[in-house]
Amino acid sequence: MPDTALLQRTELPRPDVSEDQAAVVLKEHYGLEGTIKELGSQQDRNFRIDTGEARYVLKICRSEYATIELAAQNAAMRHLAAQPDMARIPQPVLASGGEDILFVTINDEDYQVRLLTYLEGEPLTRRKYLAPSVVAELGALTARVAQGLKDFSHPGLERQLQWDLRRAGPVALHLLKSVTDQERRDRIAKAMVAAVKRIQPLAGKLRVQAIHHDITDDNVVARPDETGRLMPDGVIDFGDVITGWLIADLAVTCTALLHHADGDPFFILPAVRAFHSRNPLNEAELKALWPLIVARAGILVASTEQQLAIDPDNEYVKGNAAHEREMFEVATSVPFTLMETAILDQVGQKAPPFDTGTLGRLLPDIDPETIHLTDLSVTSRDLVEDNWSDPQIDWKVLARAAADTGVASTAYGEYRLSYTRTLSERSPATFALHIDICLPATTPAVAPFAGRIVKDGHHLILSSEAISLHLDGLDCPLDQGAEVEAGEPIGVVAGESGAVGGLRLQLCRDADLVPPLFARPAHVSTWSWLCPSPSALIGADLDAPPPQSAALLARRRKSFAKPQKNYYADPPQIERGWKEHMFDVTGRSYLDMVNNVTILGHGHPKLARAAGRQWSLLNTNSRFHYAAVAEFSDRLASLAPEGLDTVFLVNSGSEAVDLALRLAWARSGARNIVSLLEAYHGWTVASDAVSTSIADNPRALETRPGWVHPVTAPNTYRGPFRGPASTADYVASVAKALDEIEQAGEGLAGFICESVYGNAGGIPLPPGYLAEVYGMVRARGGVCIADEVQVGYGRLGHHFWGFDQQGVVPDIITIAKGMGNGQPLGAVITSREIADALENEGYFFSSAGGSPVSCVVGMTVLDIMRDEALQENARDTGDYLKSRLEALGQRFPLVGAVHGMGLYLGLEFVRDRETLEPATEETAGICDRLLDLGVIMQPTGDHLNVLKIKPPLCLSRESADFFAEMLEKVLADGW
The missing domain is CATH 3.90.1200.10 (Aminoglycoside phosphotransferase (APH), C-terminal lobe)
Known part of the structure; x- marks a missing residue:
């Protein structure tokens, strides 16, 4: 029992000492002067003094505290400071007279004083x-x-x-x-x-x-x-x-x-x-x-x-x-x-798991072999489109299965997609700690172990010292507190004879606990120990297999080439998507803010039906004659500016860029290509050659072939010339490269760039830049290639093509990414004259480019974009999201700039807005924290300090708000 002095000390206020009085103590007894600021304390007065050369803490406590206790504190600090591998510890400072602890009187009150070094x-x-x-x-x-x-x-x-x-x-x-x-x-x-x-x-x-x-x-x-x-x-x-x-x-x-x-x-x-x-x-x-x-x-x-x-x-x-x-x-x-x-x-x-083998059967009249086990997991075939969001979907699936087979059960330990929550900053409870069974009503139930009957409304508990069985849906005639032996009847499944009944059962090792029906994925190990599987009560294996994410990742790393990276050091295993949402195998929902490949969003039913039908009819290569390739090519040509009327169909953006370069060579008869620094165009030999992004290839600048001539990146935010008035300076860099090629007596094949600086985070080119550069290139016999793989096809919202923003028409357009919504599909659109030049080198062929399935997918994508007004949504939702991101810049100094337009945005983080020192490590930390909060985001740019915001074009305003709010949470709370 604490003594009276201790209890009285709990009631003491802080010493009545001001900053001015503390300054007197410091000067008189320690010979120190400087700026003084009071620090917080519950029952002491603490003051920080800054002398300009060093900082200290003055501690003043009441005389009711024993001096020997203060001496112990000083001794403990000195003792720890002498230990190896120790944290930083403040040290006592002796007074001018050599005292460790001073005794002073202030306002007629006696106090004890110490001075300590200050830890920064x-x-x-x-x-x-x-x-x-x-x-x-x-x-x-x-x-x-x-x-x-x-x-x-x-x-x-x-x-x-x-x-x-x-x-x-x-x-x-x-x-x-x-x-x-x-x-x-x-x-x-x-x-x-x-x-x-x-x-x-x-x-x-x-x-x-x-x-x-x-x-x-x-x-x-x-x-x-x-x-x-x-x-x-x-x-x-x-x-x-x-x-x-x-x-x-x-x-x-x-x-x-x-x-x-x-x-x-x-x-x-x-x-x-x-x-x-x-x-x-x-x-x-x-x-x-x-x-x-x-x-x-x-x-x-x-x-x-x-x-x-x-x-x-x-x-x-x-x-x-x-x-x-x-x-x-x-x-x-x-x-x-x-x-x-x-x-x-x-x-x-943790103690060993409970031995459920000691339990008897609960439903002896049910043959375990007749039970159908439903699948309510993320990959369930019964969960189609967005029916998983129906609050009754679990019971509907269960009832349908029971109607076909007589008895059906859900699985214990299953991560149910129906319990996911989209736009949720924390992972919801999706792991089933129970099973539900549909079976004939009036089916008898017996006690699987000896115990006591506990009734709580319609909820029934059979409780023993080792385990408790929680039951819902059972009519039990026994009285509250009745003791039963194993095998004795305890009731029947509720409902009229001939009807279908439902029974829910759950085990729990804590007799005082009514457990939840579901556990959060991070808590599964603990809850599954407390609530073991009730499968033994039925006599059948009703347990869902646990996800094998770690083993699958190990298999990937064993057989999948190492340069083919995945997002995140510890990536979630994602097996399903819907619109702008993705779901991992534990039912965790993520807002997909990076997937410019799936321009329509995930799981679009119209696209799935169209692709499935075409697969059932025919899929082959484009050298055969079929309708889809003609229809799709004609439709793509109609989207391009006048004069660009000829289409090549390929598999990817890299292949499209590679082909565009070959067309430039064939048309001009020259080899030299002018490209931009910090740019990324693909992974084939030719497309990689004109890519200079060191984020994608750290050796890019030292390994370019001689025919590639990179010029200064027209980065109006952090480049050598900044702001919209920088056009002439950046054009001069191109002119210099063109002059050098000409002086060397070599011809020019062409110029390639993204119409918006994509890899740098969607930075717009300086006003009039492409018009002037295109004019200089064409005057020297070169062709102008617009790489629209990332920034085109409606993503900018205000323009279908990125080059529309600059008011120009290129000679060659390359596209891919979203045009197939994930199906391998790319294209090159150019003029008949340029296309025909390639025939001098032989014919062109792409095995899967322009296949019937790819063409049908491509046309369906365009249909859906039109019918669902996705370009307009990119404009409106993108403008709204950009305004929200710009507002964050008013609060958080780390936000340097918001680039881009529509749903191609870049949020650049800097440590200093004057020097623009890139916040590379902070950006990585922010992306990892966003994943925890349910947002998929990755960095881009040569310094990897820009959030590359390029979600599916179906992004809703609600989802845009969620992204902005989670980003605000990370910037405010830390990562």
């Missing part, structure tokens, strides 16, 4: 989001400090402190007297009683040593790593150092993390794993951890209520009040058993 850095408190690596580092930091204090002793450590979790119960009881909100007081009291009840039987096995006892997001200082992410590397505020439970140190750290957890208590697990890996914990400590976290959260909330009643002007306490209430809400939102299991699982000490 930023606390983590105000960073709402902490990455798992940061959480882990905080756990590791706590472990290092605990290890460093293991052999430290001092008489001042044997103290009574309100924060000592060994005394949590009595201290909370005292503090609760100050909580005026009756409901809040009752909730805190109930949580504290439950926590202490779980801690008490473990207390004898909890190790005791010197601990810091306050390593929180407030009391660590962090410095940014190369990604701009704050990483903790220093520990301050040793005011709570004490001899206490080792596990309490980790409990304090984890409690502080809960207000960064976005409601997810599993958020702490990286800290637990990191602490345990450096400073292994015993089983009792691991089991005590979550109850201690609940206790710490309860004391924090109650203490804040009390302190505000005593010291209502304490801004530090008021500022932390909301955080502490959030910690308590998260800590009490889940059962103790769940978090105990999660913690043990995290360090590899």
Whole structure:
């Protein structure tokens, strides 16, 4: 039981000391002068002084605190600073007279004074989001400090402190007297009683040593790593150092993390794993951890209520009040058993799974061989188009299957697509912890094990010490509390004889818990241990096979050539899409903001039907005579400006560019091509030769063949000449290259560029640039190639072709990407004269280019674009999204510029808006964080510091808002 002095100390206000009075103390006793600023504290006064040469912290505390306790704090800091592999630790500074601790009187009150060195850095408190690596580092930091204090002793450590979790119960009881909100007081009291009840039987096995006892997001200082992410590397505020439970140190750290957890208590697990890996914990400590976290959260909330009643002007306490209430809400939102299991699982000490082989049959009259197992997974054939969004789709599929077979069941452990949530910043609960069975009504059920009947309305529980069975849809005539033996009747499936009934069943190892029906993917390991499969109750294997994403990725890396990269270091396995949404095998929905290949969006039913019908009729190469190739070629030619009336059909953008270069060579009789720096045109030998983007090929600038002449990139944002008035300067760069080719006595084949600077993030070319360049090129006998693979075909919204923005007509247009919505399809559109020039070198052939399926797909894409007004949507939604992104630039200095138009936008991140230093690492971190929030985004540009925003053209305004909001969340909360 805490003594009276301890309880009285919990009621003390901060010392009544102003900044001016602190300045006097500093000058008189330490000979220091400088700028003074008060720092927050609950019961002390802390002041930072900046002398211009160094910074210090002046700490003033009340005389009621024993001097030997302050001496212990100083000694602990010196002890830790001498340890190897230790975090940064502040050090005590002696007063002018050599004193470690001063005694001063201010306003007739006696106080104790210390001066410490100041640790540079930023606390983590105000960073709402902490990455798992940061959480882990905080756990590791706590472990290092605990290890460093293991052999430290001092008489001042044997103290009574309100924060000592060994005394949590009595201290909370005292503090609760100050909580005026009756409901809040009752909730805190109930949580504290439950926590202490779980801690008490473990207390004898909890190790005791010197601990810091306050390593929180407030009391660590962090410095940014190369990604701009704050990483903790220093520990301050040793005011709570004490001899206490080792596990309490980790409990304090984890409690502080809960207000960064976005409601997810599993958020702490990286800290637990990191602490345990450096400073292994015993089983009792691991089991005590979550109850201690609940206790710490309860004391924090109650203490804040009390302190505000005593010291209502304490801004530090008021500022932390909301955080502490959030910690308590998260800590009490889940059962103790769940978090105990999660913690043990995290360090590899989870108990063995329950042996369901000991259970009997629940429905002995049902032949397991007759049960049809439905498929409600992401790849289910019963889920077509968007019927998965129907709230009743699971039961409809189940009922149809039962009508055909008599008995049908859903699968346990299945990630159900029907439970996905589009435009959701967190992964929803999709993992089924139960099974539903459609079967004849009045089918009898018997107890699969001995237990007690518990009724909660229509919900029935058969409860035993080892396991509980939760049932819905069973008529049970037994009384509440009735004891039954295994095999005894417990009821019949509800409904009239001859009708179809439904039964839901679920197992749970915690008798006090009514479990959820579904678990979030990240929590599956814990929940599936608590709620094992009920398949044994039916006598059939009703378990869904788990995803094999990691094994599939390993197979990919084994047999798929390494240069063929995938997005993300740990990519989700995506197997389905709908419109602008993609779904991984756990049912997680992602907003697709990068897929310019699927211009219509994913899973378009009209396109699927058209392609399927043509596949059923014919697919071959274009040397055969069939209608689709003539119709599609004619339709493509009609989309081009007058004079460009001849079409080549190919497989890809790279092949289209490659063919365009061959046409330029054939038409001109020359070889030299002028291209732009920072550009990307493809992967064939010729298209790669004119590509100079070092993001795609780090050796691009040193490996260009002699016939390629790259000129200065007309990047009006970060190029050597900036703004719309830079046209003449960039044109001069082209003129210089053309003159050099001419002076060398060589001919010019042509000039190639994207009509909008795509790879750099959609930067528009300077006004009039193409008109002047095209004129110079044609005057020298060259042809002008417009690479529209990424920026054309309606994506700009305001223009169907990118070159329309410049008011020019090229000689050759290359297209691909969206024209097939993912089907391998590309094209070159040019004049008859240029096309015929190639015949001098023989005929041209592309095996799959212009196949019947590709042509039908291409025409259907154009039909859908017209019928669904997708170009207009690109214009309107793109303009709206761009305005939202530009608004972010008003708030966040990292946003340098928003490029592009329509649904081809580039958001460029810079560390400095004057120097335009690219924020490359930050951009990578932002993309990874966006994936966590349900948005697929990737960087582009030579510096990989631009978000390349090019979603399907069906992007809705709601989806545009979600993207902007998630981006805002990342920029505000961190990554």
